[in-house]
Amino acid sequence: xxxxxxxxxxxxxxxxxxxxxxxxxxxxxxxxxxxxxxxxxxxxxxxxxxxxxxxxxxxxxxxxxxxxxxxxxxxxxxxxxxxxxxxxxxxxxxxxxxxxxxxxxxxxxxxxxxxxxxxxxxxxxxxxxxxxxxxxxxxxxxxxxxxxxxxxxxxxxxxxxxxxxxxxxx
Ligand SMILES: CC(C)(COP(=O)(O)OP(=O)(O)OC[C@H]1O[C@@H](n2cnc3c(N)ncnc32)[C@H](O)[C@@H]1OP(=O)(O)O)[C@@H](O)C(=O)NCCC(=O)NCCS
Numbered sequence: 001x002x003x004x005x006x007x008x009x010x011x012x013x014x015x016x017x018x019x020x021x022x023x024x025x026x027x028x029x030x031x032x033x034x035x036x037x038x039x040x041x042x043x044x045x046x047x048x049x050x051x052x053x054x055x056x057x058x059x060x061x062x063x064x065x066x067x068x069x070x071x072x073x074x075x076x077x078x079x080x081x082x083x084x085x086x087x088x089x090x091x092x093x094x095x096x097x098x099x100x101x102x103x104x105x106x107x108x109x110x111x112x113x114x115x116x117x118x119x120x121x122x123x124x125x126x127x128x129x130x131x132x133x134x135x136x137x138x139x140x141x142x143x144x145x146x147x148x149x150x151x152x153x154x155x156x157x158x159x160x161x162x163x164x165x166x167x168x169x170x
Contacts, residue, residue: 001051001127002127003127003128004127004128004129004130005049005080005127005128005129005130006129006130006131006132006136007079007080007081007129007131007132007136007139007140008079008132008136009048009049010045010046010048010049010078010079010080010090011045011048011077011078011079012041012042012044012045012048012077012078012079013075013076013077014037014041014075014076015073015074015075015076015097016037016073016074016076017071017072017073018068018069018070018071018072018073018074019070020070022070023069023070027069027070028067028068028069028070029067029068029069029070029072029074031062031064034064034068034074034094034108035059035062037074037076038059038062038076038078038092038094038108038110038112039056039059039112041076041077041078041092042056042078042090042092042112042114043056043114044078045078045079045080045090045092046080046088046090046114046116048080049080049083049088049126049127049129050083050088050114050116050124050126050127051116052116052117052118052124052126053116053117054088054114054115054116054117055114055115055117056112056113056114057087057113057114057115058112058113058150058154059110059111059112059113060110060111060112060113060146060150061110062108062110063108064108065107065108066096066105066107066108068094068096068107072096072097073096073097073099074094074095074096074097074107075094075095075097075104076092076093076094076095077092077093077094077095078090078091078092078093078112079091080129081111081129081131081136081139081140081143082129082139082140082143082144082147083126083127083128083129084126084147085125085126086115086116086123086124086125086126087113087114087115087116087126087147088113088114088115088116088126088129089111089112089113089143089146089147090111090112090113090114091109091110091111091139092109092110092111092112093106093108093109094106094107094108094109095107111146113147113150144164145164145165145168148161148162148163148164148165149162149165152165
């Protein structure tokens with residue numbers, strides 16, 4: 001296993017066609033179905049990066065700003081933006097594809113955190129992420145603040161220890 005990897009090595013892209021069984025009576029995709037696809041897609045990115053089955057530790061805020069309608073084609077793209085010790089932040093973006101023009105509209109985005117486990121369920125150290133593009137570097141830098149915020153909110157870190165977060169306010 002390599003000691004460091006780029007975000008693109010964990011890129012996972014999957015496509016879903018929204019069927020009537022996925023929607024509410026108005027023909028809008030149910031949020032839980034989208035979350036389930038995002039969770040699986042992101043878990044595959046974490047598996048690609050770590051080489052291990054990875055469990056969802058947290059899902060950051062997801063806003064359902066735009067309805068996805070029956071008959072729409074959605075593309076779910078995910079990759080690891082930063083790895084810590086045994087955990088990884090995965091960026092998951094959902095696009096609605098216009099089948100006439102081929103254009104993709106970003107409809108949802110979320111950050112998910114996965115923890116890599118071995119076959120016995122013990123946590124394992126994961127390779128570092130080395131960002132390459134400016135966008136990847138931007139996500140990599142912000143990941144430290146997002147990690148502190150989610151750990152503080154989960155009661156796993158004292159606010160006083162959230163060094164990167166303090167930097168925003170001071
Ligand atoms: C996620 C899990 C492995 C963390 O184990 P834990 O013993 O609570 O671990 P720790 O507090 O020592 O943290 C271990 C790692 O998880 C991270 N972590 C723990 N809770 C987290 C949270 N709420 N959000 C983000 N990361 C979290 C820690 O930052 C740490 O990462 P690091 O090794 O990179 O520093 C454990 O809580 C678990 O198995 N949860 C259930 C996972 C699952 O079944 N998911 C599917 C839901 S149905």
